[in-house]
Amino acid sequence: MSDKKEIIERRAASLKTPTGLGDDARHDISAALNALLADIVALYFKTKNFHWHMSGSSFRDFHLLLDEQSDQIYATVDPIAERVRKLGGRTLHSVGEVTRLQRIPDNDAEFVTPPDMLAELKEDNLSLTGYMRAAHEVCGEHGDVATASLLENFIDEAERRVWFLFETVRTTG
Template identity: 65%
Template sequence: MSKDPKSRKTVALATPTDLGENATRDLAGGLNLLLADVAALYWKTKNFHWHVSGPHFRDYHLLLDEQAAQIDAMSDPIAERVRKLGGTTIRSIGHISRLQRVLDNDADYVTPLDMLAELRDDNKQLCASMRTLHELCDEHNDVATASLIENWIDEAEQRVWFLYETTRRTEG
């Protein structure tokens, strides 16, 4: 083992895997993008949960709390999957902000229906990103990550469905 502390840390974090160096690099990169999006979506959902108001407050407040918990539950398995693959994962809020594709909403006021519609679209975007990552898993024969992603896609599709039905305006 090298005496250089930097190289020693790198070696210490290199978890053995049979997927190969390219797979580790590609999959860890894709999973870190997903983790950044999940973190951004979690905080956006909590932001809207805390700031929703109006006649449907209780229903929306509870819906967003349930969805935030489901989104948060993805974080640890994503990061641990990166480590199982031999990669390293996100280390800070700054790192998340550099990688996230889900946009923040720092507006002072957002109407409840606009909140729900924005989260619906963000979850649709997350589904599309996970499908792309699933294709990468298939390229590298990473069935374990693909299996996790399949469940997360199903959960995100349910969030989209609930948000869609909640915001759908009746016709006529």
């Protein structure tokens, strides 16, 4: 019987990882990061969608550009989710949760022209940069330099994606 009680207690154990940050900081930063994580997942899938459906005379260049960008976006998922857990927060559990939290809009159109794809991704990455900056501000309010530092690198990467997409759209559209 004591084994069963021990198992139940472990299942009910708190996710509250020890940290120097208070409960308000844990809550606020975890919420900001989970919304950001939902946006990143949505942007990753949209970027892959456009990568898979690219067409036209610049197919190869655009296809490879979006493949590189989607890999970079995907590489941010685990560090952000793990940061939520390091703070003692609960991270995303499902696609449904991503859908409820995402601010980056989906694109379910049957066909999107390559210039429109690139322009839309430029705007989405620009929006993501703004969401990252807002999450960075939340970190600053609570003195969470580790999460702020992580976000700074991701902001720089997102700005680079915006720049590449801007220049590509400018020369093709």
